[in-house]
Amino acid sequence: MIKKDKTRGNILKAAEKIFARDGFSTASIDDIAALAGIAKGTVYYHFKSKDELFFEIVDKGIDQLAERIQQKLKEDELLNKSPLYTLVEAQFLFFKERKDFCKVLFSELWRLKTKWRRDIYILKAKYHQIVLDIIGKSKLNSDTSPNVLADYIFWLVSMVSLNTVLYDPGHMQQAIDHLQAFILRSGSGNK
Numbered sequence: 001m002i003k004k005d006k007t008r009g010n011i012l013k014a015a016e017k018i019f020a021r022d023g024f025s026t027a028s029i030d031d032i033a034a035l036a037g038i039a040k041g042t043v044y045y046h047f048k049s050k051d052e053l054f055f056e057i058v059d060k061g062i063d064q065l066a067e068r069i070q071q072k073l074k075e076d077e078l079l080n081k082s083p084l085y086t087l088v089e090a091q092f093l094f095f096k097e098r099k100d101f102c103k104v105l106f107s108e109l110w111r112l113k114t115k116w117r118r119d120i121y122i123l124k125a126k127y128h129q130i131v132l133d134i135i136g137k138s139k140l141n142s143d144t145s146p147n148v149l150a151d152y153i154f155w156l157v158s159m160v161s162l163n164t165v166l167y168d169p170g171h172m173q174q175a176i177d178h179l180q181a182f183i184l185r186s187g188s189g190n191k
Contacts, residue, residue: 008046010036012060015053020100024054024108054108061101065094066126073130083134085180087153092161092176096169102162127154138184153183 014036018027029050033040047053072090073083095102131150142149157179164175 004046007036007038007042011038011043011046011053012057016057016100016104019054019057019108020103024050024104054104057101058105061098061105062124062127064098065091066130068094069127069130073134082138082180084138084140084183085176087131087134088157088161088176088180088183091157092164092172095158095161095165096172099165102165106158106162124154140184142186156183 011032015027015032018032018035021027022031027050029040029043032053033043036043043053047056069087069090072086076083076086128147128150131153132146135146135149135153140149144152160175160179164172168175
């Protein structure tokens with residue numbers, strides 16, 4: 001990794017921690033620079049604004065989540081695991097490893113500026129397509145359209161995994177199993 005990439009990576013890590021701790025609007029470039037161990041001007045050399053820095057964190061995080069799920073799907077296919085189970089498990093583990101990213105994403109998602117909403121939907125589309133593929137493979141039988149169902153699954157898995165990771169990490173496996181069973185039961189039309 002060249003020095004420029006390493007510095008940029010350190011800035012992103014520091015910003016993620018500061019945004020998770022303070023929230024986007026309260027976070028300062030000064031605090032981010034101090035945590036990264038660099039001068040404030042170095043942050044602005046790599047990122048034009050706090051907005052750009054925030055959006056790159058979200059962009060990279062969602063890409064990493066999608067990549068993690070795709071990688072886990074390939075691995076688990078050989079083990080004959082349910083793709084839906086793999087999705088739930090991979091997302092739980094990602095949230096466990098990236099607590100700060102999850103805090104940033106879900107605490108700031110509600111306050112996003114209008115100009116970011118379109119970009120967030122584009123980013124979420126990567127994840128959404130994976131879920132659509134899983135819905136097809138899982139043969140979920142629902143009166144709900146696959147697109148709406150994919151969106152419900154995204155939010156359901158996100159909120160349950162975030163809650164479990166932050167407040168009840170000792171019951172992660174149980175939460176994964178129950179959530180997958182709930183989605184399968186709901187998608188099969190059995191009440």
